[in-house]
Amino acid sequence: xxxxxxxxxxxxxxxxxxxxxxxxxDKSKLIPILQKVQDEYRYLPEEVLTFVATTLNIPPATxxxxxxxYAHFTLSPRGKYVIRICDGTxxxxxxxxxxxxxxxxxxxxxxxxxxxxxxxFTLETVSCxxxxxxxxxxxxxxxxxGQVTREKAIKLIxxxxxxxxxxxx
Amino acid sequence: MEKKVILIKDTGFKSDTTRDIQSLFLKAIRDIxxxxxxxxxxxxxxxxxxxxxxxxxxxxNTVYTHINSDNIDQIVKAVHKGEVLENLLLKDRVEQTxxxxxxxxxxxxxxxxxxxxxxxYTSIAKxxxxxxxxxxxxxxxxxxxxxxGGAGFPTWMKxxxxxxxxxxxxxxxxxxxxxxxxxYMDRSVLEGDPHxxxxxxxxxxxxxxxKHGYFYIRAEYPLAIERVENALKQAYERxxxxxxxxxxxxxxxxxxxLGAGAFVCGEETALIASIEGKRGTPNPRPPxxxxxxxxxxxxxxxxxxxxxxxxxxxxxxxxxxxxIGTEKSKGTKVFxxxxxxxxxxxxxxxxxxxxxxxxYNIGGGVLNEKQLVAVQTGGPSGGVIPKKHLDTxxxxxxxxxxxxxxGSGGMIVMDEDDCMVDISKFYLKFCVDESCxxxxxxxxxxxxxxxxxxxxxxxxxxxxxxxxxxRISQAMQKASLCALGQTAPNPVISTLRYFEDExxxxxxxxxxxxxxxxxxxxxxINPDKCKRCRLCVxxxxxxxxxxxxxxxxxxxxxKCIRCGRCFEVxxxxxxxxx
Numbered sequence: 001x002x003x004x005x006x007x008x009x010x011x012x013x014x015x016x017x018x019x020x021x022x023x024x025x026d027k028s029k030l031i032p033i034l035q036k037v038q039d040e041y042r043y044l045p046e047e048v049l050t051f052v053a054t055t056l057n058i059p060p061a062t063x064x065x066x067x068x069x070y071a072h073f074t075l076s077p078r079g080k081y082v083i084r085i086c087d088g089t090x091x092x093x094x095x096x097x098x099x100x101x102x103x104x105x106x107x108x109x110x111x112x113x114x115x116x117x118x119x120x121f122t123l124e125t126v127s128c129x130x131x132x133x134x135x136x137x138x139x140x141x142x143x144x145x146g147q148v149t150r151e152k153a154i155k156l157i158x159x160x161x162x163x164x165x166x167x168x169x
Numbered sequence: 170m171e172k173k174v175i176l177i178k179d180t181g182f183k184s185d186t187t188r189d190i191q192s193l194f195l196k197a198i199r200d201i202x203x204x205x206x207x208x209x210x211x212x213x214x215x216x217x218x219x220x221x222x223x224x225x226x227x228x229x230n231t232v233y234t235h236i237n238s239d240n241i242d243q244i245v246k247a248v249h250k251g252e253v254l255e256n257l258l259l260k261d262r263v264e265q266t267x268x269x270x271x272x273x274x275x276x277x278x279x280x281x282x283x284x285x286x287x288x289x290y291t292s293i294a295k296x297x298x299x300x301x302x303x304x305x306x307x308x309x310x311x312x313x314x315x316x317x318g319g320a321g322f323p324t325w326m327k328x329x330x331x332x333x334x335x336x337x338x339x340x341x342x343x344x345x346x347x348x349x350x351x352x353y354m355d356r357s358v359l360e361g362d363p364h365x366x367x368x369x370x371x372x373x374x375x376x377x378x379x380k381h382g383y384f385y386i387r388a389e390y391p392l393a394i395e396r397v398e399n400a401l402k403q404a405y406e407r408x409x410x411x412x413x414x415x416x417x418x419x420x421x422x423x424x425x426x427l428g429a430g431a432f433v434c435g436e437e438t439a440l441i442a443s444i445e446g447k448r449g450t451p452n453p454r455p456p457x458x459x460x461x462x463x464x465x466x467x468x469x470x471x472x473x474x475x476x477x478x479x480x481x482x483x484x485x486x487x488x489x490x491x492x493i494g495t496e497k498s499k500g501t502k503v504f505x506x507x508x509x510x511x512x513x514x515x516x517x518x519x520x521x522x523x524x525x526x527x528x529y530n531i532g533g534g535v536l537n538e539k540q541l542v543a544v545q546t547g548g549p550s551g552g553v554i555p556k557k558h559l560d561t562x563x564x565x566x567x568x569x570x571x572x573x574x575x576g577s578g579g580m581i582v583m584d585e586d587d588c589m590v591d592i593s594k595f596y597l598k599f600c601v602d603e604s605c606x607x608x609x610x611x612x613x614x615x616x617x618x619x620x621x622x623x624x625x626x627x628x629x630x631x632x633x634x635x636x637x638x639x640r641i642s643q644a645m646q647k648a649s650l651c652a653l654g655q656t657a658p659n660p661v662i663s664t665l666r667y668f669e670d671e672x673x674x675x676x677x678x679x680x681x682x683x684x685x686x687x688x689x690x691x692x693x694i695n696p697d698k699c700k701r702c703r704l705c706v707x708x709x710x711x712x713x714x715x716x717x718x719x720x721x722x723x724x725x726x727x728k729c730i731r732c733g734r735c736f737e738v739x740x741x742x743x744x745x746x747x
Contacts, residue, residue, distance in 0.1 A: 027446055028444075028445050028446040029446060030446035031426075031427075031429055031443065031446055032426070032427065034429075035388070035427060035429065066446070066447065066448055069431065069449060069450075069605070070429035070430050070431050070449070071429070071430030071431060072388060072429040072430035073429060087350070088350035088351050089350040089351035089507070089508070089545070089548070089579065089581045089595070090350075090351050090507035090508055090513070090581060092350075092595050093508050093509065093581065093583060093587055094508075098732070098733075101732065126430075127350055127432060127599065127602075127603070128349065128350035128351060128353070129389055130347065130353030130356040130389070130390065132351055132352075132353055132505055132507035132513065132579075133507065133513045133514050135507065135513075142391065
C-alpha cells in the first residue's frame with residue numbers, strides 16, 4: 001500500500017518535471033509553467049508549488065506569491081464542472097447578479113463556499129469574457145452560453161446532474 | 170462564374186450552434202451539387218448582434234439575419250441562382266468607417282492567402298525596402314495615430330523614444346490583455362484579422378530596431394489565442410517572420426504569453442513584470458519602458474487596435490489616415506456598444522461622430538422603448554455621459570472635457586432601470602478587486618470609497634459622505650502609483666457630477682429611483698390588480714408571500730429578501746415596487 005502511494009507521488013512529479021523541462025527550467029516562464037501544471041491537476045497543490053520552486057531554483061515564497069496574485073490560479077481543488085458567470089458591465093446591467101443568486105441557491109452553496117460538497121460544481125464570477133453582445137453570459141468548462149435566464153441556468157445544471165447520474169448508475 | 174462565399178457569424182467561441190448551422194449549409198450545398206461554386210467560411214465577427222444567426226454572402230455583401238434550419242435550403246438556392254431573398258435581408262444601418270475591422274468578417278482569418286488578397290504584408294515590404302526606420306516613424310507622425318488602449322499617447326512619439334534609446338536589444342509588445350469589462354474589440358481583431366496585428370508589430374520592430382516581440386493575450390480568449398498561433402505559424406512558413414524577412418537584413422521573432430487573470434497587467438509596467446514571470450505589480454515611471462522596459466531593455470507596448478491600424482496607414486499613406494477624424498484625434502475608433510441597446514455589437518466610426526449617432530443610428534436606440542439615462546465610456550477608468558451631452562463628438566479631448574475618457578472603447582447604454590449609485594459601486598468594486606495592493610492610496614482609498622457607497626445604497630448615507638468621496642477621489646488621483654488607482658474614482662466623480670440628485674435621493678429620501686438598491690425598496694401586492702394566480706407564491710424563494718385565493722395575498726416584509734422575482738413573474742402588474 002505504502003509503495004503505491006509513493007509510486008503515485010513519483011508519477012506526479014515526473015509529469016511536473018516534464019512540464020518544467022519543456023520550458024527549459026527558465027524561471028521567467030514561471031507563469032506558463034503554473035498554467036500547464038494547473039491544466040493537469042485543475043488546481044495547484046502546495047507540494048507541487050514547492051517542487052516547482054526547487055526545480056527552478058527560486059524561493060517557494062516567490063512561486064506562492066505569483067500563484068496567489070493571478071486570479072486564474074487556485075490553490076484549492078475545484079469541481080468537475082466549473083461554472084463561471086461573467087460579471088462584466090454589459091452582463092451586470094442585464095442581471096448577472098440574479099443569475100449568481102439563483103445558482104448559489106440551486107447548488108446549495110452557503111457562506112463563501114464556491115465548490116459543492118460532492119466536488120461536482122464550482123461556481124465563480126469572472127470579469128468580462130468579451131461576449132457582451134450575448135449578455136448575460138455564463139461559461140461551463142469553456143462552453144459559452146449566452147443570453148442566459150434563470151430558467152435556462154437551472155436547466156443547464158439539471159442536465160449536467162442528469163448526465164452524471166446516468167453515468168454513475 | 171465567380172465563386173460565392175457564405176460567411177457564418179461565429180459567436181466568437183467554440184459554439185455548437187455555429188457548427189450545426191455550418192453542417193446544414195454544407196449539406197444544402199451538396200444537395201444541389203454546388204460544392205464548386207459556393208464556399209462556407211466561419212467568420213469571427215460580422216459586427217451584427219441580437220439578430221439571431223447571421224450570414225453574409227460575398228462578393229455581393231448581402232446580409233441575412235435570423236437564419237434557422239428551415240431557411241438554409243432557400244438561401245443556398247438563392248445564392249446559387251444569384252437571387253436575393255428580401256424577407257431575410259438585414260435592415261439598413263448607418264455606414265461605418267472600417268479601418269481596424271476592415272478584414273474582420275471579410276476574410277478567412279485562418280488563411281494567410283486571403284490576407285494577401287487584401288494587400289496584406291505589402292506594407293512591411295514597403296517599409297523594409299523603400300523606407301528607413303526614421304522615415305517609417307515620420308510617416309507615423311504624419312498619420313497622427315494615437316494609442317487606442319485608452320490614454321491616447323501619440324504612437325510615433327513612443328516609437329521614436331524607443332528608437333533613440335541606446336541598447337543592443339529592444340522589444341515590441343502587443344498588449345492584448347483586454348480587461349475592461351464591456352470592451353471586446355481586441356478579441357475580435359485577433360480572431361478576425363490576426364495577420365494585420367502581426368504585420369503592425371513587425372513594422373514597429375523595424376522602426377525601433379527590435380528583433381523580438383511578444384503577444385500578451387488574456388487566457389480568457391481561447392479562440393483568439395488559437396488564431397494567433399495559427400497566423401504566426403503561417404507567417405513563419407512564408408518568411409514573413411524569423412530570420413531575414415523577405416530576404417532583407419531585418420530579422421524579427423514573435424512569441425505568445427498568456428495573461429493569468431489580472432486586470433492590472435494591462436498597465437505597461439505590470440505587463441512587463443508579468444512577462445518576466447513575476448507578480449504583475451506596476452513600477453513607478455520614470456524610467457519609462459521606452460528607456461528601460463522588458464528585461465530592462467527599451468520596449469514599446471502597443472494595443473491591438475493601434476497595431477491593426479499600422480499596415481493600413483502604410484498601404485494608403487499617413488496623409489490619408491490623418492484626413493479622417495477630428496483635428497487632434499485622427500482615424501477611427503472601434504466601440505463595443507452594449508447594454509440596453511437594440512443592436513449591440515462592434516461599431517467602427519470616424520472620430521468626431523456623435524455619441525447620439527452611435528447609439529441611435531447605428532445601435533438602433535434603446536431596448537424596449539425605454540428612456541436613455543446615460544452612456545458609460547471608458548470602463549472602470551471612465552465616466553458616464555448624461556443624455557444632455559449626447560451630441561458630443563467622440564474624440565479624446567471631448568470625452569475628457571465631460572469627465573469621461575475614450576478608454577479602450579466600451580460604450581454601455583443605460584436606461585431608467587439603471588441606478589447610478591449601483592453603477593459606480595460596480596466599477597469601484599471591480600477596481601478594488603483588481604487593485605494589486607502595492608500602493609496605499611489605491612488599496613485603502615478604493616476600499617474606503619466602496620464602503621461609503623455601500624452605506625449610501627443601503628440607506629445609511631449622510632450628506633457629508635459626498636464630500637468624503639470627493640476628498641478620497643482626489644487623493645487617489647494624485648497619489649496612486651499607476652493608472653488603475655489614478656482613474657478608479659472616475660466613475661464615482663462623474664456620477665456625482667451629473668447625478669448628484671440621485672445620490673441625494675438615496676441619502677435624504679432613502680429611495681432608489683431605478684429599484685436596484687434592494688435595501689431601499691419594498692414590494693407590495695395591489696389587491697385590485699391581483700388575479701390570485703399564485704404565480705408569485707410558487708416563485709418566491711423564501712416563501713414570504715402568504716394568503717389564500719379568497720382573501721388575497723400579502724408579502725411578509727420581514728421575510729422578503731427583495732430579489733424581485735415576484736415583480737418579474739407577475740403577468741398582471743399587480744406587484745408594486747416602492
